Amino acid sequence: MSRVFIALQDNENARFIVEAIGEDNPEAEVKHSPAMIRVEADDRLVIRRETVEEKLGRDWDTQELQVDMISIGGNVDEDDDSFTLYWNS
Amino acid sequence: MSVRANYANYRGPVRDRVENFHGNQLVYVMWERHLLFCAPLTFLADPAMTFDAFLAEVLTPALAPHPESEALDFAEAQWRLDGEAFTPRGDASLADNGIGHKSQLRLITPRLSDLADAAI
Amino acid sequence: MNAKTSKRLNMKERYRIMTRDLGWEPSYQRYEDIFPQEGFEGIKITDWDQWEDPFRLTMDNYWKFQAEKERKLYAIFDAVSQNNGQMKISDPRYLNAVKLFITAVTPLEYNAYKGYARVGRQFGGVGARIACQMQSIDELRHTQTQIHAMSHYNKYFGGMHDFPHMFDRVWYLSVPKSFFEDASTAGPFEFLTAISFSFEYVLTNLLFLPFMSGAAYNGDMNTVTFGFSAQSDEARHMTLGLEIIKFILEQHEDNVPIVQQWLDKWLWRGYRLLSIVGMMMDYMLPNKVMSWAEAWTMYYEEAGGALFKELERYGIRPPKYADQTVIGKDHVSHQAWFIFYQYGHATAFNTWVPTAQEMDWLSEKYPDTFDRLYRPRFELLAEKAARGERFYNDALPQLCQVCQIPLAITEPDDDTLLSHRDTVHDGERYHFCSDGCRDIFHHEPEKYVQAWLPVHQILQGNCGGADMEKVIGDYYRIEMGEDNLDFEGSAEQRRWAAWKQAV
Ligand SMILES: [Fe+2]
């Protein structure tokens, strides 16, 4: 087992993205530090477009994540509906 | 091993050849476990200079900021030269003592104060 | 065709059309003539089409998102300058970290821009070329935004006025400069392994995350904003770094030992380079976020551990000497600050003995080392300074031939003995700070014999003569008494006090 993580700027968008992550990944752990929010999980973390759109109340393109993301740990798999971080090992 | 380059026989210039120091050479000195000096020191010296002159004119002023420097007695000290035990001859030149360009001397002295605990 | 549908073309399709389909098979020139550097490092690529870009970013979207990032960033810069942002920082000592940043890190961004522009041209695979092109543009953006962010502080504080000049000349800046030039003069695959993977994937988190969080915590809005804006590109660069390593390893088993040797080399080089960041975190941030040792545990041991476990399947083992970094995390930040403190007459920033409260924080964070080794040193220095004998070391330090850092780091198994290794190559003696640096030299001696070691250059007379005041003032352009020396009694301290009174 290994931890994957994503770090986001602590801003208006991120607040809703983190809320969406929490809903889709109940095991995920959220850590706050100055200006930054870090979300960690074991082996896998998924961000779903539909959930984020519901939280934000508007259309959201998974590639928009690039504007708010600061760092990631894990392999990335991205398509139109989701953004996934995972380790194989 | 040898560098894997984009063309055959790649070599860079040896930037610190003794010829580049205008008749002088480099000598490094580490005063072992005296970490007020963050690193060993680099000195420019004439290879014809005697070892005693090197101690008096070059090394002593550089070590002066250390609280133990006043009590430092080179006659009591042990030396290592490039990793080997070494007994310097004070009246012989650096060159005749076998102190070459970019040789490192280590000065090992008995501790004189309680600064030793933190290796200062 | 309906515009809405074409816009909704799925991401994979769009990426194929806008990226892969831009390439073509050469018909009248030989492949080796078009990509002359692809082969000499010994890396074997059998099929460039296996290259994966997980972000599937196309140029049109790239411009769209980058423009969005810039709009947000410059709005903050305006707000900071319109609100006297320089007065909102926690403590004027904090700004010294920013001075170190613009002289040491911003020029690396510029070198990264040049590096990716160069290596991108050298790859036969179109996916790799496009990724390098975007990254090259990103790195130029980082250079520019950092200069813009800090230009506001440059109006009020010293030490930032000549950063590109200093980068090429000043002794401690030869550490980052030689690091990057080592990568830039390597072949294209080693460059990506060095910068995209070892530096960006494994190590930049240690630079940007705690440090930028620290900037926020010390009231420096400009730095945290450019830092996180740059870091949003960095997340993409990191992914490229991981993909390139997996791609090279999957292409041919002969690539595995070559990559392993590069990882051993570049993680060691990166680790040494980051001692400077450790010192920034532990000594230069008045309000502290986390210690260097904590950051190393979190971002190298934990995150790096997961990564190397993932790479095991390809036959890759964790980098050589990783165990020494774990021992070193309790020492390097102190040892680095101690170098700068005693050569503080030759730095473009102020140095100081930590306050009593700061020392207590260090004792708490470094229970095994600080009180035993480092506190007594700082107390002695404080005493000397109180007697009017502030310690400046007038003798020059011995440097490592590879990392160019003074030999100020202790043996992994003896923390009161300075670590030193040497070797004789072609009749000439060379000195190193560690087994790691000596191994790097032995692997490519023809490269490192030519290292431009600042101390030796001064002693050859190549830096404006034998008078150190002239070297510092004229050759480095560090203004004596204005940019350098102890914070106590400095021009910065006086100006800050006057501004605070005026408010
Ligand atoms: Fe960058």
Ligand SMILES: [Fe+2]
């Ligand atoms: Fe980058």
Ligand SMILES: [Zn+2]
């Ligand atoms: Zn080294």
